[in-house]
Amino acid sequence: MQSENPLIADFVKLINGAAGTLAGMGREAGENAREKAKEIFGGMDFVSREEFDAVKDMAAVAREEMESLKTRLAALEAAAGKTD
Known part of the structure; x- marks a missing residue:
């Protein structure tokens, strides 16, 4: 049975938002690390x-x-x- 309590609904929204934010931060950190590695290794003469x-x-x-x-x-x- 689903609860109609607004406090619980707000808490669930907060947790979902935080999870989405953390996932976005992780993707962005990975992209930044990839870009930095390209920048470092791109200048080398391989x-x-x-x-x-x-x-x-x-x-x-x-x-x-x-x-x-x-x-x-x-x-x-x-x-x-x-x-x-």
Whole structure:
């Protein structure tokens, strides 16, 4: 059975309003934190995963070429009779 007491009705309205206000504050705090994180990390100079992988592949190719050139140099020095 529902009560017709205006004091209880006002109290329920107050609690509902407070709950709505707290929920709104929580959403706003989350949005502010997200915006602040974007602001902080947005100024940093990050690279994308694709850029990182491309540079990593280029470094691997350069490393292989360097090893090949080291081997050729050692062979040429040996042929010329030069040793370290």
